Each structure stands twice: as C-alpha cells, then as structure tokens.
Amino acid sequence: MPVVRIEPSGFEAQLAPGEPVLAGLARCGFTVRKVGCRRGGCGFCKIELLEGEVTYDHPVADSVLGDDERGEGACLTCRAVPVGDITLHLDQGDVSAAPTGLLKYLNTAATPAAATSSERE
Amino acid sequence: MGIMRMGYAHVRVTDMTEAKDHYANTLGLYETHTDVSPEGNRRVFYKGWDEWDHHSVVLEEGGVGVVKYGWKVERESDIEDIEKKAIDFGLSVERMSRGENPEIGDGIRFVTPSEHVFEVYHQATAIGTEVGTHNPEAFPRHLIGVGAPALDHSLITAEDVGGMQAMLAHVFDFYATERVQTSLDDDAHVIATWMTSTNQVHQMAVLEGANAKLHHFAFRLNDWNEVGRAADLMAMDDVPIDVGPTRHGITRGQTVYFFDPSGNRNEVFSGGYLAYPDRPVNVWTPEQLGKGVFYHARELNDRFTTVVT
Numbered sequence: 001m002p003v004v005r006i007e008p009s010g011f012e013a014q015l016a017p018g019e020p021v022l023a024g025l026a027r028c029g030f031t032v033r034k035v036g037c038r039r040g041g042c043g044f045c046k047i048e049l050l051e052g053e054v055t056y057d058h059p060v061a062d063s064v065l066g067d068d069e070r071g072e073g074a075c076l077t078c079r080a081v082p083v084g085d086i087t088l089h090l091d092q093g094d095v096s097a098a099p100t101g102l103l104k105y106l107n108t109a110a111t112p113a114a115a116t117s118s119e120r121e
Numbered sequence: 122m123g124i125m126r127m128g129y130a131h132v133r134v135t136d137m138t139e140a141k142d143h144y145a146n147t148l149g150l151y152e153t154h155t156d157v158s159p160e161g162n163r164r165v166f167y168k169g170w171d172e173w174d175h176h177s178v179v180l181e182e183g184g185v186g187v188v189k190y191g192w193k194v195e196r197e198s199d200i201e202d203i204e205k206k207a208i209d210f211g212l213s214v215e216r217m218s219r220g221e222n223p224e225i226g227d228g229i230r231f232v233t234p235s236e237h238v239f240e241v242y243h244q245a246t247a248i249g250t251e252v253g254t255h256n257p258e259a260f261p262r263h264l265i266g267v268g269a270p271a272l273d274h275s276l277i278t279a280e281d282v283g284g285m286q287a288m289l290a291h292v293f294d295f296y297a298t299e300r301v302q303t304s305l306d307d308d309a310h311v312i313a314t315w316m317t318s319t320n321q322v323h324q325m326a327v328l329e330g331a332n333a334k335l336h337h338f339a340f341r342l343n344d345w346n347e348v349g350r351a352a353d354l355m356a357m358d359d360v361p362i363d364v365g366p367t368r369h370g371i372t373r374g375q376t377v378y379f380f381d382p383s384g385n386r387n388e389v390f391s392g393g394y395l396a397y398p399d400r401p402v403n404v405w406t407p408e409q410l411g412k413g414v415f416y417h418a419r420e421l422n423d424r425f426t427t428v429v430t
Contacts, residue, residue: 036428038361040135041185041384044428059135061184061383 002082006030006090007050015082021054022077029099029106032077032090040064040079047094049075052086123203124293124318127325128193128245129222130275130338131179132385133186137163139382140180147358148340148387149265150178153248154223166223169340170251170261171270175224178272178338185383185430187335189238190275190325191225192293197243204229204241206292219244234288235279236333266358267351269340273390274323276337278330278429283311285327290316298322298396299371299403301410312407315372322372322393334429337378339388348375351389355379364425368392370413371405378425385430 004013004021015024022045025032036044040056043064056065056079065076075088099106134140144150150167153176158164162183166176174193181188194200207214207229214231217240226244233239251261260268279285289295295316302309315323328336342348345366352366355377363378363386374393380386405413412419 036424037363037380037384037386037430039380039382039384041380041430042428044424058139061133061135063184063186064384 003085004082005085005087006095007087009090009092009095011095018057018081020057020078021075021080021082021086021088025077025095027106029103031096031103033094033096034077034090036078038078040076043076045077046074047077048089049073049080050087050089053083054080054086055083057081122195122318123199124192124241124295124324125195126193126319126321127190127272127275128174128242129177129179129191129225130272131181131188131190132335132338133184133188134180134182134381134383134385135185136382137165137180137182140182141165143358143360143381144178144180145265147266147354147360149268151251156223168248169269169271170264172272173247173249174245175248176245179222185385186333187237187275187277187338187385187430189230189240191222191240191242193245194241194243200228200241200243203292207231210288210291212288212292217242233279234281234284235277235327237277237279266354267340267342267347267389269342269389271341273339273341274321274325275335275339276326276328278332278334278336279327280329280332282314282327282329286311286314286316289325289327294318295325296396296398297402298400299405299413301371301405301407301413304406305404312410317396320395320397322374322396328426330427330429335385336429337386337388339390342389342391344391345375348377348389348391352377363428364415364418367418368416370409370416371403383430386428 002015013025013028034045036042040060058079153168154166156164162181165180167178168176204214212231214229217228217230219226224246225242228242230240252258295318297314297316299315301313302311313328315326317324348366355362361380365377368375372393375391378388411421
C-alpha cells in the first residue's frame with residue numbers, strides 16, 4: 001500500500017496496489033489541477049518525483065516522457081504507479097487543501113484498512 | 122468542386138489493443154483492414170456505418186498524435202489543380218501512388234505551414250454503407266456503443282493561424298465560417314479559424330499553438346440526444362471526458378470532448394448551421410471566447426487550450 005506524499009503541502013494519500021498516482025489522489029479526495037488527457041498522451045500532468053520510484057504499466061510515447069526525463073525524476077502522474085512510498089513536488093496552487101466537505105470521507109491515508117473498500121478507481 | 126471532405130485521419134496510438142477496444146466497441150467503428158506499415162508498425166483501418174469508402178480512421182501503433190490527413194476530391198483532375206495551387210503557394214508537393222495507403226488511389230502529398238501532412242486523393246475502394254443504397258433502412262439494427270456514422274472534422278494547432286488560413290483558402294478553396302481574432306480591426310491577429318469547402322460548418326479548424334499537433338478529431342452524430350447517450354456510454358466504458366456534453370457558441374454544434382486510451386482527444390459533434398461561402402463570417406473576440414468555445418460554462422480552462430498530442 002504505497003503512500004504518496006506531496007511537498008511542500010505535506011499531504012499524504014494511501015494508494016491501492018497498482019493504482020496510478022493521479023487516480024489515487026483523486027480517489028483520496030485531493031483535487032489536483034494538473035490533469036490533462038489522463039491517458040499518458042499529453043504530458044500535462046508531469047511533475048517532479050522527489051523520492052521513491054514509479055513504473056509505467058502502459059506504454060508511454062517518448063515524445064511525452066523521454067528516457068532522459070525518466071532518469072531526471074519526472075513523473076507522468078496519470079500513468080505512474082508507485083513502487084513503494086514516493087514523494088512528489090506539486091505546487092500549492094496545483095492541489096486543493098486537505099479534503100473538505102464530502103471529500104474528507106474519501107481520504108483513506110489515515111485509515112489504511114478503508115483503502116481496500118474503495119479500489120474501484 | 123475540389124475538396125469534398127476530410128476522407129481520413131491517420132493517428133498514432135501507444136497501445137493497439139486498448140485503442141481497438143475504444144474505436145470499435147465504444148465508438149462503434151467498423152474494422153476494414155489491418156496490416157503492418159513499411160516502418161513495421163501495426164495499423165488498423167476503420168470506417169463508420171454511414172461511410173462508403175474503405176476507411177476514415179487509421180490507427181498506427183507507436184507514439185501519439187496525428188500522422189496525416191487525407192482529403193478526397195470530387196474529380197481526378199482536381200488533384201492536379203490543387204497541386205498547382207500548392208506549388209503556387211510555395212509548398213513542396215510530392216506525388217503519391219496507388220497503394221501507398223491501402224485501398225487509396227494516386228494523389229499528392231505536402232506538408233502544411235503548420236507542419237501537418239496532408240494527402241489529396243480521388244479514388245478509394247468502395248465498401249458501401251452498412252445500410253446499402255437500395256431501399257435502405259434508417260440505420261443498422263445492431264450498432265455497437267456510440268455507433269458513430271462518420272468522421273466529421275479535425276482541429277489542429279499552428280504557430281501561424283493566419284498563414285494556415287491563407288493556405289487552406291488558396292490551395293483548398295476553403296472559406297472561413299467562424300474566426301477568433303484579437304479585435305474587429307482589419308489587421309487583427311487571427312487566433313483560430315474554422316474552415317470548410319462545403320455546407321458542412323467546418324472540416325478543419327486551426328487554433329494557435331505548437332506546430333504539427335493534434336487538438337482533436339471528431340465524429341458526427343445526429344442530435345443532442347445522441348451526444349448525451351454517447352457521454353453515458355463513455356461513463357460506462359471509463360473513457361475520460363474532457364468537456365461536455367455542452368454546446369459550442371462557435372458553430373452552434375453540440376459536443377462531448379473525450380480522450381482515447383492513448384490520450385488523443387476525440388469529439389462527438391452534432392448540429393451546426395449550414396455553411397455558405399457568402400454567409401458573413403462570425404467573429405469572436407477574446408473577452409467572449411469562453412462562451413464561444415463552451416456556450417454554457419462560458420469559461421475556458423487551460424487543459425482545453427493547451428492539451429494536445
């Protein structure tokens with residue numbers, strides 16, 4: 001159950017095994033504003049991976065994410081699946097504050113047991 | 122009459138298995154051919170149920186974005202006519218031979234000022250619509266998913282929209298139906314243009330942005346209800362919807378924008394008024410651009426204007 005930590009806000013989200021970063025953050029109630037095609041084609045959701053490792057379970061075009069970028073820690077969040085815990089840099093303006101309203105019921109970071117009940121994403 | 126329509130859109134996909142599921146099972150296109158390109162990439166060819174030519178969509182495995190567009194002319198002699206106009210405009214034109222594209226005849230090929238590849242042809246193998254021509258039924262009884270009848274138009278991005286508008290007018294005899302420009306002044310900067318050669322409200326639109334990029338290619342539907350039903354099917358099939366269902370101020374068409382499994386943007390489009398060359402051009406200026414693009418929300422988002430493949 002990888003934990004995604006977002007800097008500098010310090011938000012954390014507990015992802016389901018095999019879950020892509022962007023879908024997992026949305027499922028946990030975070031509104032991420034860097035969302036493009038959601039299918040790895042446009043590069044709009046590319047952000048910096050500060051710590052940890054991600055893999056890609058779909059082919060991603062070199063024009064979207066080149067080998068050099070992968071080596072330099074770029075993370076195409078819509079297709080990236082964490083290998084263990086990771087830390088990402090996401091500007092404060094590009095992510096909502098900690099989930100409020102109904103969204104707070106979605107944040108499973110603090111209650112890992114609840115994550116398995118919402119793996120539909 | 123020269124160009125009759127956009128005959129085919131040839132695009133790249135990263136994963137052919139997922140792409141085939143999207144175009145065949147969600148959009149309901151008919152697979153007509155499959156092969157391997159000279160470069161060794163898998164290709165799959167499709168047509169909509171109400172199209173008679175061999176294909177209108179080509180998927181090629183490897184990468185994302187648009188490979189090229191095919192434009193079908195009414196007469197064989199139109200090809201030479203367009204070739205002359207293209208050379209006159211300053212483009213380098215090459216001849217293409219029958220079979221370079223499966224089931225497509227001789228023609229010409231050139232790269233536009235926006236760095237998109239255009240092919241012009243007259244002959245395509247006729248397959249026929251799915252309802253035929255003799256006492257035809259209104260639609261095929263067992264359509265799959267959206268059941269899109271036909272390819273409709275495409276929007277590409279270009280660094281110099283004015284230059285592309287001039288090229289489409291000079292070489293293809295296209296005229297603009299709608300335009301976005303910085304002001305109503307004669308020397309205003311052109312931000313986007315919607316162009317056609319027929320009564321179809323647009324066959325190709327050009328938006329300011331990077332060269333050689335695809336914003337979307339669209340399939341035709343009949344009305345609002347079909348657009349809404351298409352969106353329902355996208356929800357069922359976990360297709361990421363970009364925008365809609367909504368209406369465009371520009372063209373008045375009804376729309377859903379969505380992404381294929383490789384991230385290429387698609388649209389289903391219905392309505393729009395009948396275009397005529399003598400109809401005065403609708404002009405939009407930036408302060409109402411949100412309404413022009415999304416008539417209901419009246420707000421542009423950066424994703425819509427900057428996400429391209």
